[in-house]
Amino acid sequence: MHEYSVVRSILRQVEQAVGVEARESVREIRVSVGEFSGVNPDLLLMAFDQVMAEQGISKRRLVVHPTTLCAECRECGTEFAPVSFVFLCPLCGARETRIVCGEELILESITLQE
Numbered sequence: 001m002h003e004y005s006v007v008r009s010i011l012r013q014v015e016q017a018v019g020v021e022a023r024e025s026v027r028e029i030r031v032s033v034g035e036f037s038g039v040n041p042d043l044l045l046m047a048f049d050q051v052m053a054e055q056g057i058s059k060r061r062l063v064v065h066p067t068t069l070c071a072e073c074r075e076c077g078t079e080f081a082p083v084s085f086v087f088l089c090p091l092c093g094a095r096e097t098r099i100v101c102g103e104e105l106i107l108e109s110i111t112l113q114e
């Protein structure tokens, strides 16, 4: 399950953002996970809880905000949301499209204890 390595990478990013001294006071971490990022939100939450348990941290939670897939037509530049992973431009019918969102995993915010 590669969600464990994703959790570790999120925690590294959090540590870099808040600094080593403040990492103990991190209470909430919000991430947005694209539906095409290859990361399963449920497995990510499970992996997070597991890693927290291993590290003996009980007061921290992860909030996952799923983002949907969107694509852009290479022919006419139209942005659209593919339905059932069908990448076909709704305007000109071209199949040459590229994914512009939905592949990302972004650290959105970190909440520290007051």
Ligand SMILES: [Zn+2]
Binding pocket: 073, 074, 075, 076, 077, 078, 089, 090, 091, 092, 093, 094
């Ligand atoms: Zn098009």
